[in-house]
Amino acid sequence: MSLAYDKTYVGFTNNLERRLSEHNSGKTIYTSKYKPWKIIYKEEAVDRTNAREREKYYKSAAGRRKLKSILNNLSPRSSAG
Numbered sequence: 001m002s003l004a005y006d007k008t009y010v011g012f013t014n015n016l017e018r019r020l021s022e023h024n025s026g027k028t029i030y031t032s033k034y035k036p037w038k039i040i041y042k043e044e045a046v047d048r049t050n051a052r053e054r055e056k057y058y059k060s061a062a063g064r065r066k067l068k069s070i071l072n073n074l075s076p077r078s079s080a081g
């Protein structure tokens with residue numbers, strides 16, 4: 001989630017901390033406009049294919065609704081990392 005804007009980002013990686021660092025350092029065009037970013041939710045996948053399917057789902061209309069529901073139910077004190 002962008003700490004400065006009302007934006008969320010969905011993606012997959014095999015190294016979450018490295019990828020977050022890349023987003024916050026401006027290496028990605030889209031995310032550089034909305035930095036800084038914070039991880040608020042993560043899932044682990046069994047393999048790359050499953051991870052890509054989950055990413056595609058969360059970028060769909062149904063997936064965005066589901067993700068919004070998940071994020072709304074997170075406790076303000078909870079940490080996703």
